[in-house]
Amino acid sequence: MTMETTELKQQVKEQIIKFLNLTTLKPEDIKDDEPLFGEGLGLDSIDSIELIVMLSREYGINIQDPKDGRKVLVDVNTMVDYIEKNRTK
């Protein structure tokens, strides 16, 4: 894993906490491969829209197809991988 990827993961975790108002969590509480929805962080459908908004605002990524969202918003690893390949800012 490159230094950039490690830093991006930390940044994404901070943004998840900020956008979803997860004030009781710190970035280190979120594991890279911990599922965002269901048993992991326990996020729900409204959170998924918040995360899509976050990707758009912070990285210029517009997810149009809901099927893509399901593949991207699995855990921090999948999000960071998608951001690295598709970011426009």
Next chain:
Amino acid sequence: MLYVHSSNCISPQQTFPETELCELRESENNQLRVKEPAYTNVPPGILRRMARAVRICVGAALPLIQGIQEPDGIIIGTANGGIEDCIKFLNQIIEYNEGLLSPGSFVQSTSNAPAAQISLISKNTNYNNTVTHRGLAFENALLDAVMLLKEKPDGIFLVGSVDEISDYNFNIDLLAGSFRKEIVSNRKLFDHPTIGTIAGEGVLMMTVSNQPEGSIARLNDLQTIHTSDEGLVLETLKQFLKRNGFPRIVPELLITGENGDIRLDKYYQAVEALFPENISVARFKHLSGEYCTASSFGFWMATEILRNGKIPDIALKKGKKTGFNKILIYNNYRGMQHGFMLLGKAEALSSSKQ
């Protein structure tokens, strides 16, 4: 009309979970903001997304409905709902050029979000209504409960009101002259009356029914009027009192919404002058601040006085401190929306109506 069985008031003062009105909590920058409690009854995953108005409302409501029969309805009066999130959402529309918007602040900012959240958390699918009559939203929420209890005499309803300060509408109201331009402590709100008052916020939630058993107070009558005509306000009050036995039956305590704004003093002075010199007068806006549903704080204070038998020293304007069976609340919002509520101990008012 209806009996109040339990209530929770989250306000800028120490009123929840325990009530302690000996010490006055001071305003900051002409604002009295609620001190939020720990929300032990609300799942953290839901709490994190709530607007402040929704949080305090749910926090006050949930303890009331746990362990009792499912309420037949939830009725909340609010002028502005989660106004802070509403403005956040509107700002996003501008900031992101009407692009992709965050849904959380929209969902939480609608006026009916507090009643809806209580319903969702408690899985209550009965009647659910939000009343938005600005300065009379609380009074109209009560009126809705009164009418529902006529339709369903055995029912029990969760009724209340909530409003919050938002920085944005505070500034707008400040520019409009509603709040004092110079900083004033709520401790000295009535010492130097001038134009404007201080801002406040809060929530009151209550369970109400037609059953006197176990009740803490009875709402005997309620009247609202929209006017700036002082004479019409007085005439309405005279008729209201007459149908409640005046002058044979006189409330021992008048609680007014006096707020230190000289433009409104004429209404409060005229109402006070209608009663004998020896009746006690209390006021509460130095405790709650001014907001559209502030009369609910006066209502809560009246139920506490009936429950405890005495007025907190910091609320008393004149007269004796104890011995109250009937309390009249008069509040007006910006000299346009006036409300009268007559409360009493269940037994006292029941007998006076006969």
